[in-house]
Amino acid sequence: MLSGKKVLLGITGSIAAYKAIQILRDLTAEGAEVQVVLTPAACRFVPLLTLQVFSGKPVFSDLFDPHDKVIHLTLSQDAHLILIAPATADFIAKMTAGLADDLLTSLLLSASAPIVVAPAMDIGMWEHPAVQRNIAILREWGVHIIEPETGPLASGKEGKGRLADEKTILEGIVTRLKASDRLKGEVILVTAGPTHEPIDPVRFISNRSSGRMGYALAEAAYQWGAEVILISGPSNLSVPPGVRRISVRTAEEMKKETERHCPAASIVIMAAAVCDFRPKTVSFQKIKKNTGLQSLAIEPTDDILLGLSTIKGKKLFVGFSAETENLAENAKKKLYAKGLDLIVANDVMQEGAGFDSETNVVQLFDKKGKNINIPKMSKQLLAYRILEEILRLKPPA
Numbered sequence: 001m002l003s004g005k006k007v008l009l010g011i012t013g014s015i016a017a018y019k020a021i022q023i024l025r026d027l028t029a030e031g032a033e034v035q036v037v038l039t040p041a042a043c044r045f046v047p048l049l050t051l052q053v054f055s056g057k058p059v060f061s062d063l064f065d066p067h068d069k070v071i072h073l074t075l076s077q078d079a080h081l082i083l084i085a086p087a088t089a090d091f092i093a094k095m096t097a098g099l100a101d102d103l104l105t106s107l108l109l110s111a112s113a114p115i116v117v118a119p120a121m122d123i124g125m126w127e128h129p130a131v132q133r134n135i136a137i138l139r140e141w142g143v144h145i146i147e148p149e150t151g152p153l154a155s156g157k158e159g160k161g162r163l164a165d166e167k168t169i170l171e172g173i174v175t176r177l178k179a180s181d182r183l184k185g186e187v188i189l190v191t192a193g194p195t196h197e198p199i200d201p202v203r204f205i206s207n208r209s210s211g212r213m214g215y216a217l218a219e220a221a222y223q224w225g226a227e228v229i230l231i232s233g234p235s236n237l238s239v240p241p242g243v244r245r246i247s248v249r250t251a252e253e254m255k256k257e258t259e260r261h262c263p264a265a266s267i268v269i270m271a272a273a274v275c276d277f278r279p280k281t282v283s284f285q286k287i288k289k290n291t292g293l294q295s296l297a298i299e300p301t302d303d304i305l306l307g308l309s310t311i312k313g314k315k316l317f318v319g320f321s322a323e324t325e326n327l328a329e330n331a332k333k334k335l336y337a338k339g340l341d342l343i344v345a346n347d348v349m350q351e352g353a354g355f356d357s358e359t360n361v362v363q364l365f366d367k368k369g370k371n372i373n374i375p376k377m378s379k380q381l382l383a384y385r386i387l388e389e390i391l392r393l394k395p396p397a
């Protein structure tokens with residue numbers, strides 16, 4: 001899968017550095033040519049000879065190389081991708097500060113290849129606001145982050161911080177290195193996040209959607225060359241690089257913006273968890289506790305997808321279906337009732353699936369009757385998997 005591809009593998013001083021050996025082996029087994037570069041701290045965690053043997057090349061960590069005076073400029077020159085795995089909190093901070101005090105940090109400053117970072121650290125470090133801020137900065141710069149996993153940590157604690165599974169990292173690299181123009185020429189409209197339906201100026205009805213699935217789809221579609229418009233309900237996520245975000249709050253606003261931008265789109269992916277109901281009346285003043293609210297009259301919100309069906313034409317429509325029972329039956333009903341080409345259905349009661357989770361477990365149903373079960377995977381990877389199916393369903397131009 002990676003034949004002809006050159007990957008620069010940067011290893012930093014994490015306890016998970018030994019896992020880079022397996023990552024190196026996986027990459028070379030897929031046909032990639034791998035150049036390993038280590039930080040001085042990483043050299044204390046992994047045997048250089050092992051890396052040399054498995055990469056079939058000398059490995060580097062010294063900025064002042066006697067044979068190549070500008071090794072910090074030459075090493076990354078012809079790399080198709082740079083993978084930093086594992087990436088320490090320290091290294092991530094250096095990247096965001098633009099520091100260049102060793103070979104790996106220096107070469108990153110002049111590199112033009114896409115960068116993928118797989119952090120690994122203890123939960124306390126991962127949750128520190130400085131680390132979270134730095135990760136957000138890297139994302140804004142277009143660096144692809146392969147999120148750490150949750151599980152037992154070297155410290156004996158349990159929590160998020162473990163280096164992502166080697167298979168997940170390999171999948172991430174393969175997806176990145178696959179042709180990046182697969183969706184070139186397409187305009188993709190993605191909706192994401194929840195909506196807020198106000199009760200009064202400070203209260204609203206909503207749901208637990210984080211927007212992660214829609215944002216991951218928007219990011220992946222852009223990576224594959226599409227022009228992407230993301231219509232997002234309230235979400236804390238940062239705008240994926242290259243994506244145009246339009247922020248909305250209510251179902252009504254989402255409907256209005258979706259209808260406004262739909263005519264220009266060739267593919268519409270409705271990943272938003274739009275509220276099905278809203279309060280019938282909205283109080284202009286904050287409802288006082290002592291005045292009380294005996295009951296809340298609600299009414300259904302408009303069905304956005306149904307409203308768009310009149311302008312569907314040759315556009316490809318993808319819907320989402322969050323279910324707690326009879327998943328296949330309910331999803332298929334929605335697929336046909338709304339004239340969709342593909343529906344992504346998940347059982348939100350299942351662990352690791354649905355709202356506010358970093359992973360998802362879904363089933364895809366297409367209009368031709370095909371059903372695909374997709375095992376638990378990160379929403380980022382799942383986004384590429386869904387785009388694969390969209391490409392399969394797209395009629396040739």
Ligand SMILES: Cc1cc2nc3c(=O)[nH]c(=O)nc-3n(C[C@H](O)[C@H](O)[C@H](O)COP(=O)(O)O)c2cc1C
Pocket residue numbers: 011012013014015016039040041042087088089090091092120121122125
């Ligand atoms: C045994 C040991 C394990 C460590 N594991 C990690 C780790 O998993 N993640 C991390 O961010 N830092 C870890 N550190 C701290 C880094 O090694 C330290 O911040 C170092 O300066 C990183 O250098 P580098 O970013 O240039 O590779 C560890 C330190 C030690 C002594």
